[in-house]
Amino acid sequence: MTVASGCRRGCRAIVLIVVLLGLAVAAAALWGWQRYQAFQSQPLPGLHAEQSVQVRKGDSFHNVLTRLRGEGVTAGRDLEWQLLARQLDAAGKLKVGEYALEPGVTTPRSLLQNMRAGRIIQYRFTIVEGWNMRQLRAALEAATPLLHEATQLDDAALMAKLGHTGEHPEGRFLPETYVYSRGDTDLDVLQRAYDDMDKALAKVWATRADDLPLTTPYQALTLASIIEKETGIAEERPEIAGVFARRLAQGMKLQTDPSVIYGLGSAYDGNIRRRDLTTDTPYNTYTRPGLTPTPIAMPGRAALEAATHPAPGDALYFVALGDGSGRHVFSATLAEHNAAVRAYLNRMRRPPLPEEEAAAGQAAQTPTGQDDKASRR
Known part of the structure; x- marks a missing residue:
């Protein structure tokens, strides 16, 4: 064997070793890349419902990762988390807040993207x-x-x-x-x-009806609160507002039960008695004219709109229909009103008709937070 042939064989061996090493490195790199891809895109294991993690002011990425580990997140090596954070431009740019860790949904990529964008739990x-x-x-x-x-x-x-x-x-x-x-x-x-x-109050006050018997937005707020407590029927609010507006304009007492109830405070036991109507308090609209000194509840937008845009008409009274619907009968004269009150009382004294029971059941399924009662106006 010549020296030349020996060199050739040695070179071939070296080349083979280099090739094998290269293949090994490539295989390792491919394995590492596949592992990294699987890490960032697979849902985090071991999470439970309503679990979350917080990013606090001044936190480093290491602090956040430590907190994740404390929540039971074992997936991924720290190096993989850091590499993903750099890839997503999230390292050092995580927004303060609380982030959901949803079982079967949250992946390392989605979590860091949420933290980068500030998609916090609300x-x-x-x-x-x-x-x-x-x-x-x-x-x-x-x-x-x-x-x-x-x-x-x-x-x-x-x-x-x-x-x-x-x-x-x-x-x-x-x-x-x-x-x-x-x-x-x-x-x-x-x-x-x-x-x-x-x-909301400024908006409705700016467009209020021209003949409104109110002089300040606060009065409108107060009237709206009374309307809110009188009915849960949306289309009735302007009609009830109209009754109260006409009463105020004519100097009549409002005589509204919800204001009496508010004035009773914790003494109210679910029933209004005659003595409650005659006992004077700042909120008793049977004994005092005009509006109550403050609102009696939180009125919604519809009640605010009704108070500043009451429906036209001549009704001065209303009483609950008493059929379980929560609706009212409106009357222009006291005689008409008294007849409506008698009809209400008669309806309350007899067993309800099947259709009234059905209406009452339907009303009970849609609570309004309003008192279902006969108004004594």
Whole structure:
């Protein structure tokens, strides 16, 4: 064997080794790439319902990853998470907030994309039309994960905290559904609700009817709150507003039961007695003329619209129909009204007809938060 042939064989061996090493490196790279692709696109294992992770102010990516590990996320090596964060331009750009970890849905890629875009978990709190301030406070105290800063504040301190010192809180917060995120407080929600009511009231007041017997937006708010408590039937609100507007214009007492109930406060046990109608309080519209000194509930947009745009007509009275529908009979004269009241009382004394039972059942399935009663106007 010559030296040349020995060199050739050695070179071939070296080339073969290099090729094999290259193939091994390529195979390892392919395996690593496939592993990385699988890591970033497969749902995170081990998650449970309603699980989440927070990005807090000042967090580094390492802090967030550590918090993820604390939530039971074992998928992926730290290096893979860091590589994915750089690839998505998310490292150092994660938005503060709470992010959902949804079983079978959340992948490392989708999670980091959400954190980069700030797609945080949002919660909802609804102020119901016709709630009074006591009911609103109770609902806020039960709302989670809302932070509670208003619980220990009385009404005066609460309004001062919102920047409206001296204002009565009743009626000041617009019934709507408000979105908030973890870390928000009840004061944040109330501030938005106050601002929305302010805007809604200003809008309807600016376009109010020319002959409206009201002189201030606050009077419109107060009347709207009474209308809100009188009926849950949308198309009746302008008619009821018309009755009250004509009564105010003619100097008649409003004689509205919801105001009496509000004046009774915690003493109200579900029934209005004759002594309740004759016992004077600032909210007894049977003993005092004009509007109540403050709103008696939180009126919705429809009630605000009705109060400032009452329906025309000549009705001065109304009484519940008493058939379970929540509707009313409107009358122009006291004689007509008394006849309608007698019909209501007769209907209440006899067993209901099958169609009335069906109507009552249907009404019960659609709660309105309103009192189903005969108005004594």
